[in-house]
Amino acid sequence: MSNDRQLQQDVIAELGWDAAVNASRIGVEAKNGIITLSGHVESYAQKWAAERAAQRVGGVKGVAVEMDVVLPGSSQRTDADIASAARNALEWNVLVPRDAVAVMVEDGHITLSGDVEWAYVRSAAESSVRGLQGVKDVSNLIRIRPQIKPSDVKTKIEAALQRRAHLDARSISVDVDKGTVTLAGTVDSLAERVTVENAVWNAPGVQKVVDNLIVAR
DSSP: OOHHHHHHHHHHHHHHHOTTOOGGGEEEEEETTEEEEEEEESOHHHHHHHHHHHHHSTTOOEEEEEEEEOOOGGGOOOHHHHHHHHHHHHHHOTTSOTTSEEEEEETTEEEEEEEESOHHHHHHHHHHHHTOTTOOEEEEOOEEOOOOOHHHHHHHHHHHHHTOTTSOGGGEEEEEETTEEEEEEEESSHHHHHHHHHHHHTSTTOOEEEEEEEEOO
16 A cells, blocks of 8 residues: 555544544545645634644645535624624633734635734634634734844744654754744654644744745655
């Protein structure tokens, strides 16, 4: 059995294992370590969960998402209803400062904008609206505008990577130019690559991540 065939079966199994995903509606193809997900799902939350499930599988080097969100009749909502629900969800999330994030909705597609100081706030805002009924997609245009020195960012990121026992931080280089962090080196899996990216985004002052990491396996 070829590596791609095994990888395809592993991803299908992971999708079936994830309770947040209706795997029966999702097609999986594998080519040279790249997974393509296709088909139809009933919510944006399912689409997002399927993408993350595929990324968790060892040996996956990349994920192409070609799934469509087709809302059942019971999930249909007007843009005004979605915008109101999104506004309420953001206000109820203690991680998101009040009035820091603006919401625009068009045909079920949510666009978030505004300025915040931390990447975790940006992620929290998106998480707040991702699972709302009627949502077909989320575009996160929130900008990170912190007050911090690039040298401090580099130090904090390198320390965070060293604290993760399953990562070999010596194989990863970190370069910081203003708010842009460039990563280079090798990791053992796509899951490790995602772990490194998450660690970087958790550092104060990070506005953009250029991921040049190579998956070795």
